[in-house]
Amino acid sequence: MHRSRTSLHGLIVVAVASVAVHSQTRIQSSTAIYEGARLILGDDRAPVENGAFVVQNGRIAAIGRKGAVSVPSGASHVDLTGKTVMPALINAHGHFGYERFTKAEGEALPENFTAGNLLDHMQREAFYGVGTANDGGSAAVAIALQFQQDQAARNFPPAAQFYFNAGIVPPNGGPDQILIKGTRPLHANYEVLRAPEGRAAVQDVVAKNIKQVKIWLGDRNGSYPAMPWQVFDAIIDEAHKNGVKVHAHATTIRDQKDALRAGADVLVHMVQNTKLDDELLALVKEKKPYWATVIALGDRSDVCESDPFFTQTLSAKIIADIQANACRPNQNAAAREELLKANFMAMINAGARLVLGADTGIRPGNAFGSGDHHEIAHWVQMGLSPAQAIVAATSRPAEALGLKDVGTLDEGKYADFIALNANPLDDIKNTRQIASVYLHGAKLDRDALLANWRK
Numbered sequence: 212m213h214r215s216r217t218s219l220h221g222l223i224v225v226a227v228a229s230v231a232v233h234s235q236t237r238i239q240s241s242t243a244i245y246e247g248a249r250l251i252l253g254d255d256r257a258p259v260e261n262g263a264f265v266v267q268n269g270r271i272a273a274i275g276r277k278g279a280v281s282v283p284s285g286a287s288h289v290d291l292t293g294k295t296v297m298p299a300l301i302n303a304h305g306h307f308g309y310e311r312f313t314k315a316e317g318e319a320l321p322e323n324f325t326a327g328n329l330l331d332h333m334q335r336e337a338f339y340g341v342g343t344a345n346d347g348g349s350a351a352v353a354i355a356l357q358f359q360q361d362q363a364a365r366n367f368p369p370a371a372q373f374y375f376n377a378g379i380v381p382p383n384g385g386p387d388q389i390l391i392k393g394t395r396p397l398h399a400n401y402e403v404l405r406a407p408e409g410r411a412a413v414q415d416v417v418a419k420n421i422k423q424v425k426i427w428l429g430d431r432n433g434s435y436p437a438m439p440w441q442v443f444d445a446i447i448d449e450a451h452k453n454g455v456k457v458h459a460h461a462t463t464i465r466d467q468k469d470a471l472r473a474g475a476d477v478l479v480h481m482v483q484n485t486k487l488d489d490e491l492l493a494l495v496k497e498k499k500p501y502w503a504t505v506i507a508l509g510d511r512s513d514v515c516e517s518d519p520f521f522t523q524t525l526s527a528k529i530i531a532d533i534q535a536n537a538c539r540p541n542q543n544a545a546a547r548e549e550l551l552k553a554n555f556m557a558m559i560n561a562g563a564r565l566v567l568g569a570d571t572g573i574r575p576g577n578a579f580g581s582g583d584h585h586e587i588a589h590w591v592q593m594g595l596s597p598a599q600a601i602v603a604a605t606s607r608p609a610e611a612l613g614l615k616d617v618g619t620l621d622e623g624k625y626a627d628f629i630a631l632n633a634n635p636l637d638d639i640k641n642t643r644q645i646a647s648v649y650l651h652g653a654k655l656d657r658d659a660l661l662a663n664w665r666k
């Protein structure tokens with residue numbers, strides 16, 4: 212604590228001195244106007260054709276039609292004519308810090324969970340235009356909190372902003388069979404047996420100023436200890452009394468009903484093997500939960516098809532390994548897709564508030580950043596409009612995560628944005644036509660990141 216305060220003080224002294232000597236150049240370099248692009252704002256508003264926006268000190272200072280936005284004197288001009296600009300994506304559900312990109316099937320080793328590996332994963336997200344990424348309950352709390360402090364103090368190079376839900380589980384329950392090999396030895400989760408312990412875990416989360424928790428419902432077909440309803444009821448009640456939101460893993464109709472009745476704020480997963488019933492849809496209509504679909508988990512089709520957008524950040528070894536071991540044809544693919552589509556649109560039509568999350572970080576074929584683009588395109592394939600998909604990948608996850616500085620292109624927000632070579636409102640796969648990514652107003656050096664991963 213004392214050390215970081217001292218170094219921060221040192222930084223301020225240096226900055227003040229250099230402003231005094233080079234004030235003119237510093238102001239020029241910190242203010243820029245981006246002109247000529249179509250601006251997709253991230254919420255329900257219509258896009259702005261031929262737009263302009265001013266970025267000052269990492270935030271958007273003004274935005275509108277080109278010509279209607281006044282140019283501060285000394286601002287540098289960036290011509291984005293022909294491009295489409297949208298807010299950086301916000302990933303509400305991944306698992307960061309464990310994966311090592313070494314095998315086709317994931318392996319989560321506790322020793323992988325370091326600040327360096329977390330940073331690598333946040334850089335992978337950023338490379339693909341994700342500006343904010345939230346871990347769904349698998350992060351080791353002490354390391355994650357320190358990482359957030361260091362990121363806020365700008366001790367790391369540019370990367371997606373890291374957030375996490377504290378995970379609360381029954382003993383030996385919670386994360387899936389891959390992740391739990393990392394989380395359990397680290398005691399990453401609060402392990403609670405009874406309701407009072409659940410409440411105590413929430414109190415500890417509150418004391419640490421963590422705003423969101425994750426719980427797991429169900430027993431994974433009898434292979435896991437399930438959290439008793441008295442425990443998840445108590446956790447959700449205690450969380451809501453303290454302004455903490457609860458994300459709930461629930462993969463079956465029964466578990467999703469339980470989660471909604473108990474008042475979970477964010478449903479994680481979709482029911483994939485049974486047609487939804489009217490009772491669940493009535494609950495969705497009543498509760499209007501946020502909903503992270505995480506359909507992409509286990510889907511390696513992009514890597515199997517050697518799609519360069521997906522393979523570019525993976526080593527040749529891991530691509531070959533996935534293609535040799537994880538690309539079996541699925542006889543039931545068409546029937547499964549029909550059911551997914553029916554369930555997905557039924558949830559949307561009932562009022563589920565869709566948010567981006569692809570469960571990346573468990574299997575290398577569903578990789579950080581690229582997996583998020585796969586999820587977005589899959590929604591549109593199932594019936595969502597591209598405009599709705601973009602809202603669900605930007606402003607709505609910001610709202611679900613309680614983040615006021617990101618999610619739309621608006622005055623006062625961080626200048627976290629993607630410049631695209633083609634319009635994703637015409638074809639959602641154009642979110643993959645990334646010309647550049649800016650985080651807090653700084654252009655990300657994507658080539659340098661890529662060169663490092665390909666080594």
Ligand SMILES: [Zn+2]
Nearest residue numbers: 305306347570
């Ligand atoms: Zn997950």
